[in-house]
Amino acid sequence: MKNESIEAWKSKVKLLIRGKNVSRFLLRLHHAHIPILEVQKKSKEEVFIIIYFKDYEFVQKQNTIYDIHLVEYGGFLKQKKLFWKNRFLFFFLLLGLLFLFFFSHLIFHIEIITNDEKMRIELLEELKSYGITKGKWKKNYDTLEKIKEEILNTHKDTLEWIEIETIGTTYRVRFEPRIEETKEDSTVPRHLIASKNAILKKVESSKGQVMKTLNEYVKKGDIIVSGYLFLNDQIENTVSATGHAYGETWYEVDIFYPFGYYEKKQTGRKKKVYAFEFLSHRIELFNFHPFYDKIETRKVILEKRGIPFRFLELNQKEVEITSYIQTEEETASAAISLAITKIEGTLEGEEKILDYQIIQKKIEKDGVRLKIFFSVYEEITDYLEIEPSREEKDGQNIS
């Protein structure tokens, strides 16, 4: 098997031998110990033979009364000739692969997913110090892991975790900022109070004494979890009440929504186009991808009085047009959706809208005005510090 593959790669030539009594020529080659790898009879006086390239020169010297023509090359020599013939194709293919390799291993963009501009700049600087910046080589997985670990160690007070995701030639950085310790962990003696009027729905308390029952109406400032610990109606101890209180609260939203809407917004894409104008017809030159909607300013470059022909320079800016007209029902529905979105935008965690009712609907000339009553499940936690002097003065008689 090994010999066969070596044999296939040996340089060979295919020759056409023409003459009377070709077999005598073959015998002469044989007696000269020239291996003939293949003999194909073409006619009585013509035969194709395949010999090793190294013997070709010798065979040519035997050319006395016989015509010897080189038909084709074989083996390594054939591949060499083929390569040389297509050298430009191979060269550019190789160049293309090198380019592909080169550009696919470069960092073209670093995307940091955050709204915190200060943090974004800090992280970009930090990444730059590790060689992660636009135009630099991408890092391998192990190096990235190491960099993440080092960044976390350096910013352990501000970062909870960080992830550097590789998407093609872009590094997408996600992170979770470390939330500062809240007043929940405070050691200052305090009460947990209601931040607004609500029906109490849930109380989670880890420190302090719960003073209210579920579904009880609480007013803003009412103590829900007391910082005083009572024993036999006497204050035994003062603690920093800790926990969360959730309640049903109410909002009244007044919202107006128009029947129709029209907005023309520039996309930021602009170009300069040259055009011929003849009467009301215009031919734009080399504008292969014209903008669908645009605004433009025009400058006349060439114009002759009396001839309805102009050559123009146009500065075009692409715009995006949003427009619609809705029915009364659709407008009301859109107004409700907008109100819900606005309310939901202020909610966090397990907070949610429980119910809503339209309490007033007014059809105006341009749109619909709604008054919507929302009942919302939200956190109503607030804290009230216990002043030491007051605690001493009033503490004995609080029940």
Next chain:
Amino acid sequence: MSIRSYFLEDDFKMIYLPNQIDITNYQEIESFEETKIKIASKEGEVVITGKDLSICKLLEEEVLIRGQVEKIEFR
């Protein structure tokens, strides 16, 4: 069979298949015509007679003959 001949395979060998004869470890091709081929070997002379005989491969140890073989003589 000696170990030497097992490894080196220098015994004269002739394989006959329909319209094809493969000969290995021959000594010399004495004559070559369309109707008769004479090959010398250690064991003696082999004469192949037939029609349209042609040599398809001619190496130092191996020769491949194609054609309509009528007779093979060992002299």
